Amino acid sequence: MQALLSFDQAPPLAAPLRFFLTAPLFAVLAALLVLWSGPELFASRWTGAALALTHLITVGFMLQVMLGAMLQILPVVAGANISRPQLLATLVHLAVAAGALLLAAGFLSYQPLLFELAALSIGCGVALFIFGAGHALYGVPSTNPTILGLKLSLIGLAVTVCLGMLLAVALDGALALPLMQLTSIHLGWGFIGWSVVLLAAVAFVVVPMFQMTPAYPEWFTRRFSWSLFALLLLWSSVDIAGWQWSSPWLAALAVLTVAAFAALTLQLQSRSKRARFDATQHYWRVAMLSTLAACSLWLAASSWPPLGERSEWPLLCGVLALFGGFMSVMIGMLYKIVPFLVWSHLQNLGRGRVLPPNMNKVIAGAQLDRQMQAHFVAVALLLAAVLWPEWLTYPAGLALLLANAWLLRNLLAAVAFYRRQRLKIVETLTLTSAAAAAAR
């Protein structure tokens, strides 16, 4: 109950924004990496460049957006206030950003020291965040599937990062660990235990509310996150124990559960009462279609050896899930979160006496639409580049660069709008209070 006493205490604007503004910088770096390494990047999922690219997107882009968004939504959906959000945001942001850079450099150079520093930096940043968020969530009952999902996703993040740290220090072979097996468990927890569980927890609230769809069925939301968690735990244990016959079945069940979530979300979205789809809704739809495609491809490759033996399918799955799925949904959400936050902070600044322009004025609609088109072109080209790397790697890299430079431009436009309007509001308030004083 203590947490509720101040449950409007939204963190200062700078706290989530620093994460949101850093994310596109990492995607720009990812695009530069594609251009720098060329077609060789797509030779296999195990090339240093492919692994660096993966982590620039997962740790550099996704983790940044998710941490910033969590800072913002914990007080709203769970009444959980993080204490000293500004300090926490500064430290976590710095550690995770530095860690992502070190990790990418590690994959490109295979210097053990870089991996160790990356593990230390990301590990400290994430541990600090989980400590802060966990402290805020402690004692908040899991009265609904969203609060439960948020808590579980933090555990999923912790498992993912711990496994990642273990892999980083074991990479030189000193610890004699089954690296391939640990990598697939690390990937399973990162994709499903952290990312999908968090995405679904947020979707259960935001899809019905902002897209005006019917609610997700209760039988689904009540079981979704803990079922996925149970499957992951079971699958990881069975896999480590070496029971090869049951591990693919458990993995397939987890993938099917994720596919069910994507299909259900698409079905709900088709019943939206909104008059027109905006960029956010398009982004959600493409993200769910990509997720469905990634799940189908995974299931097909796992059950049909002629496909499973080809080296392209894991790369296609990765591009579909990371660029088509998670990045799409996150950019879509940023386009609602950032303008609303800017509006809301300006509104509070004006104390109800000076009204800021509405949130659609924060970033021009045409800019959002064009950036979205650039992103979709980049996803399509990346998919094609996996199949025809000689022809399409450079166009894909350029498209990715353009889409993310544009995203950065749009987010910076929101910051510039905030600064301009803040000045105006402060001026108006000073003028009116001076006028009131003179009248007295």
Added chain:
Amino acid sequence: MHEISELMTQDHRSCDDFLAAIEKAVADEDWELAQTEFPRLRDALLNHFEAEEAILFPLFEKRTGMYQGPTQVMRSEHMQMRQLLAAAETALAERDVEDYSGNAETLLIMIQQHNVKEENILYPMCDQQLADQLDALLPQLQKQLAGQAKTPA
């Protein structure tokens, strides 16, 4: 056990429906329909605010002693939504699609994040704290939500 939550949450959803109906009319450029739909949204929202500010919140505050807590935050958000509602109404009267859509979108997000807080946190607390007063409280709330109490301020 969850009577207050259920009643108030259901009312939130009907406000959403009115907002969607106006949005559709504006998108179709059917201004007359939009203008006949708008008062339904305005009345539903204002009645809802009034039911909380005049009936539910004071009981909650008295019972828990939390006068400066969540209810105070909700009251200030009501104020912001009243302003957005007025801005949307002006834009509608001027038949300005862009201005209406911008204000309505801001109002929608404002309403929804406000609803999340109430539905996840405040209403369950009300259910818990005011369980012994339901017999008197529920009919009062229903009456105010339906706009049959005295005209909201």
